[in-house]
Amino acid sequence: MATVHRLRSGSPSLDPMVSLVQGDMNAVNAVILDRMQSEIPLIPELAGHLIAGGGKRMRPMLTLASARLIGYTGTRHHRLAAAVEFIHTATLLHDDVVDGSDLRRGRRTANIIWGNPASVLVGDFLFSRSFELMVEDGSLKVLKILSNASAVIAEGEVNQLTAARRIDLGEDRYLDIIGAKTAALFAAACRIAAVVAERPEAEEQALDSYGRNLGIAFQLVDDAIDYVSDAGVMGKDAGDDFREGKMTLPVILAHARGGPEDRKFWKDAVEGRRVSDEDFAHAVELVRRTRAVDDTLARARHYGQRAIDAIAGFASGRAKDAMVEAVEFAVARAY
Amino acid sequence: MATVHRLRSGSPSLDPMVSLVQGDMNAVNAVILDRMQSEIPLIPELAGHLIAGGGKRMRPMLTLASARLIGYTGTRHHRLAAAVEFIHTATLLHDDVVDGSDLRRGRRTANIIWGNPASVLVGDFLFSRSFELMVEDGSLKVLKILSNASAVIAEGEVNQLTAARRIDLGEDRYLDIIGAKTAALFAAACRIAAVVAERPEAEEQALDSYGRNLGIAFQLVDDAIDYVSDAGVMGKDAGDDFREGKMTLPVILAHARGGPEDRKFWKDAVEGRRVSDEDFAHAVELVRRTRAVDDTLARARHYGQRAIDAIAGFASGRAKDAMVEAVEFAVARAY
Numbered sequence: 001m002a003t004v005h006r007l008r009s010g011s012p013s014l015d016p017m018v019s020l021v022q023g024d025m026n027a028v029n030a031v032i033l034d035r036m037q038s039e040i041p042l043i044p045e046l047a048g049h050l051i052a053g054g055g056k057r058m059r060p061m062l063t064l065a066s067a068r069l070i071g072y073t074g075t076r077h078h079r080l081a082a083a084v085e086f087i088h089t090a091t092l093l094h095d096d097v098v099d100g101s102d103l104r105r106g107r108r109t110a111n112i113i114w115g116n117p118a119s120v121l122v123g124d125f126l127f128s129r130s131f132e133l134m135v136e137d138g139s140l141k142v143l144k145i146l147s148n149a150s151a152v153i154a155e156g157e158v159n160q161l162t163a164a165r166r167i168d169l170g171e172d173r174y175l176d177i178i179g180a181k182t183a184a185l186f187a188a189a190c191r192i193a194a195v196v197a198e199r200p201e202a203e204e205q206a207l208d209s210y211g212r213n214l215g216i217a218f219q220l221v222d223d224a225i226d227y228v229s230d231a232g233v234m235g236k237d238a239g240d241d242f243r244e245g246k247m248t249l250p251v252i253l254a255h256a257r258g259g260p261e262d263r264k265f266w267k268d269a270v271e272g273r274r275v276s277d278e279d280f281a282h283a284v285e286l287v288r289r290t291r292a293v294d295d296t297l298a299r300a301r302h303y304g305q306r307a308i309d310a311i312a313g314f315a316s317g318r319a320k321d322a323m324v325e326a327v328e329f330a331v332a333r334a335y
Numbered sequence: 336m337a338t339v340h341r342l343r344s345g346s347p348s349l350d351p352m353v354s355l356v357q358g359d360m361n362a363v364n365a366v367i368l369d370r371m372q373s374e375i376p377l378i379p380e381l382a383g384h385l386i387a388g389g390g391k392r393m394r395p396m397l398t399l400a401s402a403r404l405i406g407y408t409g410t411r412h413h414r415l416a417a418a419v420e421f422i423h424t425a426t427l428l429h430d431d432v433v434d435g436s437d438l439r440r441g442r443r444t445a446n447i448i449w450g451n452p453a454s455v456l457v458g459d460f461l462f463s464r465s466f467e468l469m470v471e472d473g474s475l476k477v478l479k480i481l482s483n484a485s486a487v488i489a490e491g492e493v494n495q496l497t498a499a500r501r502i503d504l505g506e507d508r509y510l511d512i513i514g515a516k517t518a519a520l521f522a523a524a525c526r527i528a529a530v531v532a533e534r535p536e537a538e539e540q541a542l543d544s545y546g547r548n549l550g551i552a553f554q555l556v557d558d559a560i561d562y563v564s565d566a567g568v569m570g571k572d573a574g575d576d577f578r579e580g581k582m583t584l585p586v587i588l589a590h591a592r593g594g595p596e597d598r599k600f601w602k603d604a605v606e607g608r609r610v611s612d613e614d615f616a617h618a619v620e621l622v623r624r625t626r627a628v629d630d631t632l633a634r635a636r637h638y639g640q641r642a643i644d645a646i647a648g649f650a651s652g653r654a655k656d657a658m659v660e661a662v663e664f665a666v667a668r669a670y
Binding site (some may be wrong): 038039040041042043090091094097098099116117118120121122124125127128129131132134135138140143144147148150151153154155157158159161162 | 373374375376377378425426429432433434451452453455456457459460462463464466467469470473475478479482483485486488489490492493494496497
């Protein structure tokens with residue numbers, strides 16, 4: 001009898017994955033703390049603010065869980081998971097500068113506390129440090145995967161920047177952007193586990209696909225949450241994306257499905273002329289009426305199901321169950 | 336009879352080094368142009384502005400000249416020299432954001448034309464690309480040298496940021512800063528030539544020392560030029576550093592050697608309260624009276640001589656002559 005994992009409703013949780021990797025994560029955290037040190041006090045101070053700031057360590061967790069899934073018993077992935085987290089942290093620091101953000105996960109951002117220059121430079125430091133960690137590991141294959149992911153992320157960020165406030169951004173280009181800026185690192189984080197474990201190419205690809213599809217689902221749900229009025233989910237306030245005129249799938253769908261008046265509203269919003277609470281309330285009403293959030297979440301479930309199917313070929317067990325439930329958790333967050 | 340190379344006066348030039356590496360540099364430029372491409376048009380547009388903007392390609396030139404010095408006949412260093420230039424370009428893009436600069440080499444900076452966000456993100460892209468180039472080359476030793484140099488540069492930049500506008504910065508910490516933010520990449524650019532040529536560790540170290548000392552001399556002269564009223568040298572206007580309150584060696588020496596009134600003037604200047612043309616004229620007078628520029632240049636000659644002596648052990652010939660003259664050129668620029 002085949003076991004068919006399907007997305008189910010209920011209240012899935014990240015807890016099984018968190019406990020699956022708990023021991024390994026302690027080792028990763030030790031590497032992170034050790035390698036963010038510097039004789040220049042501002043570096044650990046600023047990096048520590050973000051790194052200790054309550055993130056879920058989703059990406060290193062995926063490296064660790066993937067390693068479990070394929071039965072890897074070494075420790076090389078600890079250093080590499082830390083490298084992945086450093087790339088992510090560097091990206092967040094630069095993102096907050098680019099977006100002029102003042103809050104992340106409910107705390108003041110580093111750029112607000114220490115200024116943009118410090119955030120740019122400490123981001124560069126962490127990025128360099130991540131490569132030092134990879135070089136210490138010594139796998140050119142891992143280096144290739146992660147340097148490519150980094151270039152793709154940066155390209156995706158520039159793509160997003162040039163797409164900013166453009167109401168004519170279509171779903172395809174939007175998917176290109178989130179595929180690059182979010183999903184590429186999820187994919188790489190999973191894939192490198194198969195590389196250090198010296199598993200066949202097909203397993204590398206399967207883990208890459210799991211991570212990539214999960215990353216897309218994750219970002220889609222994040223974008224949907226912004227239009228779900230129950231604020232405070234994931235430390236993000238509803239309406240933030242809307243007030244910043246961010247082009248996300250709910251906006252793309254609501255604009256495409258709306259009448260002339262609605263389209264004008266969305267164009268004005270994206271171009272920065274609709275930022276009041278009433279405007280946001282109207283936006284929520286429009287996405288509801290056009291089913292734009294529902295269908296953004298339906299898209300997320302599609303990618304989530306692909307993530308689950310990508311690892312169907314691996315042996316059943318605690319790791320696989322945790323990885324399946326992590327996907328279910330990712331797509332269920334908005335309910 | 337030993338040939339003792341000494342710094343001489345006269346009008347040394349960079350031309351011998353430029354013609355020494357001309358053929359190789361065409362290959363490097365081809366790699367640079369090819370690898371700064373992207374489907375996102377803003378990336379080659381912005382990167383091209385800076386890369387085509389009249390820089391001397393000093394760092395890749397050093398890789399190429401060093402390879403000549405040791406008789407390397409392969410082509411691996413072309414890709415690596417391009418990687419070095421990408422690291423440098425990424426650093427410049429971020430530096431201009433950090434400093435809020437509006438001019439570089441007499442042209443408007445990328446951050447002024449395309450905005451800070453684009454400069455930050457395209458810098459990240461070039462930085463990632465540089466690692467991709469290194470990974471393609473495949474030498475873990477080169478990767479280690481350049482990832483370490485990158486981390487040291489970023490650390491030096493943060494160090495400089497936290498030292499900004501602090502009149503109590505001493506010469507030692509100033510040397511630490513320029514050793515990290517400027518000299519580390521000069522050193523790495525030279526050293527990697529010995530690595531690809533598989534030369535003994537002692538030659539690696541000699542080239543590292545040549546590059547590091549040249550880099551320090553280069554930066555010292557740059558800092559001195561700001562207080563030499565004959566503007567326009569190297570496309571830099573006299574007084575720029577002064578008006579930005581930058582802590583450089585001329586300021587450190589003039590402050591240390593001045594009386595109470597002079598010290599107050601320098602403190603005010605560094606803290607941003609002295610930015611007029613009269614203030615700058617007074618500053619030039621003070622650095623002259625205290626011999627602060629002369630002695631900054633004397634320090635530069637010291638490091639220049641060390642650079643020259645570092646390569647004393649290599650065979651004489653066109654490459655060595657060009658590398659010696661490049662040092663003479665670097666320290667003679669301010670006269």
